Amino acid sequence: MVLGVIVVKVDISLIEQQSSGIAIASQYEFMISDPDNIVFLSSMSSWRFNSLTPLSQSKRFALNASKRYANRPIGELDLVPQFASTGSNKPQVYQISSIDGQEQYLEHHQNMPNANWNVHILAPMTPLYESLPPILLLATTLYSLLALFVLYSLERRRNFIRMRQAQNQLEQRVKERTLELEQANNQLKDTQDELIQAAKLTVIGSLSASINHELNQPLAALRSYAQNTQTFIGRNMIEDARSNINIMIELTDRLADIIAQFKSFTRKSQGKDNATDINQSIEQALTIVQPEMDKQGVKLSLALLKDSCQIWGDSVRLQQVLVNLMSNAIVAMQQSKDRRLHIEVYCDTKVNISIQDSGPGVRQSQMSKIFEPYYTTSERQGLGLGLSISQRIIESMQGSITVENAQQGGAIFHIILPLYLREEV
Numbered sequence: 001m002v003l004g005v006i007v008v009k010v011d012i013s014l015i016e017q018q019s020s021g022i023a024i025a026s027q028y029e030f031m032i033s034d035p036d037n038i039v040f041l042s043s044m045s046s047w048r049f050n051s052l053t054p055l056s057q058s059k060r061f062a063l064n065a066s067k068r069y070a071n072r073p074i075g076e077l078d079l080v081p082q083f084a085s086t087g088s089n090k091p092q093v094y095q096i097s098s099i100d101g102q103e104q105y106l107e108h109h110q111n112m113p114n115a116n117w118n119v120h121i122l123a124p125m126t127p128l129y130e131s132l133p134p135i136l137l138l139a140t141t142l143y144s145l146l147a148l149f150v151l152y153s154l155e156r157r158r159n160f161i162r163m164r165q166a167q168n169q170l171e172q173r174v175k176e177r178t179l180e181l182e183q184a185n186n187q188l189k190d191t192q193d194e195l196i197q198a199a200k201l202t203v204i205g206s207l208s209a210s211i212n213h214e215l216n217q218p219l220a221a222l223r224s225y226a227q228n229t230q231t232f233i234g235r236n237m238i239e240d241a242r243s244n245i246n247i248m249i250e251l252t253d254r255l256a257d258i259i260a261q262f263k264s265f266t267r268k269s270q271g272k273d274n275a276t277d278i279n280q281s282i283e284q285a286l287t288i289v290q291p292e293m294d295k296q297g298v299k300l301s302l303a304l305l306k307d308s309c310q311i312w313g314d315s316v317r318l319q320q321v322l323v324n325l326m327s328n329a330i331v332a333m334q335q336s337k338d339r340r341l342h343i344e345v346y347c348d349t350k351v352n353i354s355i356q357d358s359g360p361g362v363r364q365s366q367m368s369k370i371f372e373p374y375y376t377t378s379e380r381q382g383l384g385l386g387l388s389i390s391q392r393i394i395e396s397m398q399g400s401i402t403v404e405n406a407q408q409g410g411a412i413f414h415i416i417l418p419l420y421l422r423e424e425v
Contacts (some may be wrong), residue, residue: 006040007212029122032332033333036063037083038074053085085226093125119325153253222248273397275420278345278353285322292330296339303344312420313397321390321401323414325355328386332359332411353415361405370403 031042036059037052049072055063063074077083078097082239087210091108103121225244232241282304293300311318326341333339336359345354362370394401399417406412 009410012278027124027127031120033118033120033123033381034068035116038069039064039077040069044098047071047077047096048098050077052077052079054082083390095120096122178360191352201359222252273313274315275310276313276318278309278311278347278351280320281315281318282343282345282353285319287325289326289330292327293341296330296334298333298339298341301340301342303342305345305347309345309351310420311397311399311417313417314393317393321357321393321415322353324386325415329357329359329411333357336360346418349360349419351415352417354412355415356410356412358405358410361409361411362403363365367403371401 029043031039031047033052035126039047039050039052042048049069051074053076055076060074063069079242080095081092083094084092090215091106093104094107095102095104106128107120107122108122109118111117170421176269190403225248229241231247232238232244247417258334282302286300286302316375326343333341338358340358340360342354342356344354344356346354373385394415394417397417399415401416402414404412404414
């Protein structure tokens with residue numbers, strides 16, 4: 001038996017104001033619905049006392065009979081799509097129509113078990129839609145940058161592969177070209193060596209008459225002394241025969257020296273550089289041209305160094321240069337009455353060899369061409385290669401060769417070579 005009823009009324013307006021302030025600050029809306037899905041508390045006043053679901057006639061009678069909301073009329077919220085009070089608790093987008101207009105919200109609700117109420121949190125979609133274009137633009141930009149980066153990476157990789165292939169091809173071509181150049185250089189060197197050898201033989205050919213004369217004199221003397229020795233032996237004149245034999249030995253030694261010098265001059269150079277004494281090279285060159293000088297009546301004036309003076313180079317090729325310049329000087333003086341050849345050596349920081357003749361000298365128009373290949377002023381001998389080859393030989397020894405005319409007449413050729421200083425241990 002019911003003896004009485006105690007009713008407690010609580011004013012929740014203050015709670016509603018605080019909750020509304022929090023919702024406004026957080027940019028969302030909220031509402032609380034009862035078990036019949038009637039909204040009795042909300043941050044939006046237009047949503048209060050409205051049903052989330054359609055109200056049937058029987059349900060309206062039941063609500064009015066319960067007097068839960070006194071005599072306040074209960075309306076219906078215009079929700080699209082229709083609110084589903086049961087089922088999945090996943091967020092759902094609803095369009096709510098009210099006196100303030102239409103608005104889309106992302107709704108999420110949670111049940112309060114003790115009170116059997118539902119708390120609904122609704123985030124308006126308008127800010128999201130408004131921020132969507134910049135976000136899409138940003139996303140598109142990022143995607144474009146990513147696509148460009150991927151394309152750049154792919155293109156860079158392709159370029160790297162092409163560059164690597166081109167580099168490999170270039171290296172292969174460089175190797176092939178280097179090999180071709182080495183072969184061409186070797187052929188050129190062989191040709192140059194052959195040309196130098198031919199030039200030496202040309203010089204020997206031009207001096208052949210004088211060489212024959214130089215060799216024939218000792219040979220004739222040897223025959224005469226041999227016949228005399230036979231006579232002395234037949235007469236038992238042993239001392240006279242012994243004296244003749246000693247002279248014959250001296251003559252054979254002289255012949256051997258002459259032949260050895262010519263053999264050394266005509267042999268091919270091995271291309272090996274070494275310390276070369278200047279005085280010795282000049283004396284060896286004079287041995288070869290001396291017969292021609294004697295034949296042409298050339299007077300020799302020689303001013304060599306008292307001390308040893310050396311250069312670093314090929315002694316055979318240096319001797320060839322000296323022989324060529326001396327031979328040219330002899331040829332240049334053929335029409336001169338006074339034939340003099342002056343050879344002088346200076347030595348300080350460099351070695352300077354000057355070869356001066358008493359010929360007509362070099363015409364000024366010939367000065368710039370005299371060392372060019374195939375240029376010659378002689379109509380009777382040579383192909384004009386002697387001075388060109390001589391210049392190349394001297395330059396290969398890091399030196400130089402020049403020509404000028406002397407004041408008293410004749411040409412002076414200067415050979416300037418670096419001085420070789422032997423390192424003392």
